[in-house]
Amino acid sequence: MRMIDFFDRGARMGADQACMIEGERVSTYGEVKARSDAIARALIADGFPAGGHAAVLSGNSVRAFEAILGILRADGVWVMANNRASLDENAYLLDLLDVDTLFVHSEVADRVAHFREACPNIRRFVALNRAFAEADRFLGDMLVESDEPVPQRRSGAAEELGFLANTGGTTGRSKGVMLSNGNWQALVSSLVASMPMKRPPVNLVAAPMTHAAGPLALASMALGGTVVVLPRFDAAEVVAAIARHRVTYMFLPPTAIYMLLAEPSAQTADFSSLEYISYAGAPMSLDRLKEAIALFGPVMNASFGQTEAPMCVTAMPPHEHLDDAGNLAHPGSCGRANLLSIVEIMDDDGRILGPGERGEIVVRGPLVMQGYYKNPQATAEVSAHGWHHTGDIGVRDEQGWFYVVDRKKDMIISGGFNVYPAEVEQALMADPQVQDCAVIGVPDDKWGEAVVAIVEPRGGCTIDLERLLAEARERLGPVKTPKRVEVMAALPRSNAGKVLRAELRKRHWQPVGRTI
Template sequence: MRMIDYFDRGARIAHDRPCMIAGDVEKTYAHVAARTHAIANLLIADGFAAGAHGAVLSGNAMVAFEAVLGILRADGVWAMANNRASVAENADLFDLLDVDTLFVHSEVAGRIAAFRAGCPRIRRYIALDRPFPEADFFLEDRVVADGAAAPQRRTGAPDELGFLANTGGTTGRSKGVMLSNGNWQALVSSLVASMPMKVPPVNLVAAPMTHAAGPLALASMALGGTVVILPKFDPADVIAAIERHRVTYMFLPPTAIYMLLAHPGVERADFSSLEYISYAGAPMSLDRLKEAIRIFGPVMNASFGQTEAPMCVTAMPPHEHLNAEGELAHPGSCGRPNLLSIVEIMDDEGHILPPGERGEIVVRGPLVMAGYYKNRQATAEVSTFGWHHTGDIGVRDEHGWFYVVDRKKDMIISGGFNVYPAEVEKALLAHEAVQDCAVIGIPDEKWGEAVIAFVEPRAGAQCDLADLMMFARDALGPVKTPKRIEQVESLPRTNAGKVSRAELRKPYWVQAGKVI
């Protein structure tokens, strides 16, 4: 099956149901299906070959989703692109991924000149939302709504390339992650198995569609679900959308959940329609998780995955979050392996480790990528011993529950001891004055690396740093307690919204003449 075939399944069972809602605009599956055929026919007439790579540079918008579906309908490969990345990052990515056609939102129209200079492989620039001179033409000026079906030009075989994602380039140039039709089938199947829906989902897209929220929205369309699109995450808008549209499902990173919990109107809101709130991308504070369950209800769904094995390698659905006494049943766990994933803990020599021992989380199964685009060496390096290596340190217990300790590259060696930033961050997040935090290691003559923490206070709160230091020492002991804690107004974040430890580390290590 092709990725577009999953959308078509939804369109068949939900022909007259709303497919997408943005503001006051609502489009049915019948309308959106017709648009996908029209956009695909435009692309094909314009010379877009079967298997060519198409990208959409836009924030959350209905027309952006239509363009993605049009690329897939034309039997192209969707190359995911982030409109919040820098011009240089995007130019490098488009060149790496051999993008042929780029749909561009007017908000980033000014970047096209740089792309024309740096991305000679891009053949066509299409204005997405309104005419502007930098593009070759405006989508609505060329698309023909004549009801003609687009031809199928690829077989939909499991090993055919479906979409290309990228690793973000936090350790150098981004790598293109090849995800096949088979990977998409495994992803949709794992999502449906781990989160069975009582009714057709109403999926709120408030996180960027350029990351996990985009593919998750497309997956919900296979069930005939309605996708409610917000242009950006805003706690008040999220609450209003949940109440207005009776939202049943949404994905948010932990940081966004913290912001939602801190909003003054959250205690009075009606969240009774929610079935699932998926959280992933970073460990979640246990205190905030308890607060989320109290406010939103028993709807929290944990998962672990990465671009190379997307979104649901493991899962802990809502009913497994709490025990019979109403307490967290598996505090800090990211769940157990999904039906289509084999997950283990491995040491550096390739030995599978028993329960209770820390090592790298490794994965096998149809969810694992086909490889890195045009990078056999990197593919081989991440696939040693016949497993996909996630780069995450973790541990599993005797019942098969997995716990992510931290990223392998973020581990701090201080005084000969291994210190994992996530453990320290979890302790600090338990303090009532802390909204978010980040822990890094910096060069130190005595300790090799010294542990320091940056904390972002809750709205209206002021952190007493001495009190916070004592709080941390009681929870962590002397070795893992930060040598210094600094309060900041806001923490640096990646384009995906995650706290960027790399950005915090940079000035300290550059000053020491090193880059890590």
């Protein structure tokens, strides 16, 4: 099956059913299918080859989703591009991933001139939402209407490349991740297995569609779901959209959930329609998780994955979050191995470790990527011992629940002891005055690396640093307690919302001529 076949499954459930909603505009499945057909015909007529690579550089919008569907219907490979990445990073990725056709929203039209020079493989720049001079053509002028079905130009075999993502560059220069039709089939199947829907979902896309929220929205269309598109995350608008559209499902990173919890209108809002709120991408404060369950109801759905093994390697559905007494049943867990994944903990020598032993989380199964695009060396390194190495340190208990301790490269060695930032961050996040925090190691003559915390206060709060450190020392002991705490109004984040510890480390490590 091709990725577009999953959309067509949803479309066959009812051409008049709402497919996407943006503002006051409702697009039915019949309308979206017809437009994706017309886009596919336009691409083919313009010389876009079967298996060619095409990207959409846009924020959240229905037009962007339609262009993606058109690429897939033309039997192209969708390249996930991020309109919020830097100009140089975008140029590097578009060139690396051999993009042939680039759909460009007018909000980033000023980047086209740079891409023309830096990305010689881009054959066609197409204006997505309106005509502008920097593009070669406007999509609205290219559409080819016909009653004939769009010809299928590739077999749809499981091993065929379906889409190209990128690693985001939080641990080095971004790499292209090759994901096949088979990977997409495994992703949709795993999502449905871990989050069975009572009815076609109403999926709110508020997080950037250039990351997890985009593929998750496409997956919901396979179930005949309705996708409500917000241009960006705004806590008050998310609260209003949930009530207005009777939203049943949404994906948000923990940081966005914290903002929802702090939104005044959320305290009296109607969240009764919600079935699932998926959270992933970073560890979530246990205290905030309790707040979320109290506010939204028993709808929180944890998962663990990464671009190379997308989104749901493990899962902890809502009914497994709480025990019979209403307490967190598996505090800090990202769930058990999902239906189509084999997950283990491995040491540096390739030995599978038992319950309670810390090591790297490794994965096998149909979710795992085909490899890094044009980078066989990196593919071989990440596939050592026949397993995909996630780069995350974790532990498994006797019942198969997995716990992510930290990124392997973020581990701090202080005074000869291993300190995992996530553990320290959890302790600091228990303070109600702390909105978010990041823990890093900085060079220190005595300790080698000293543990330092940078905290972002909740709105209107002034953090009592002495009290914060005293409470952390009670929870963590002297080795793991930060040697100092710094306050920052807003922590630096990647386009996916992850805190960039590397950016925080730079000012401490660059003066000593090292990176860690």
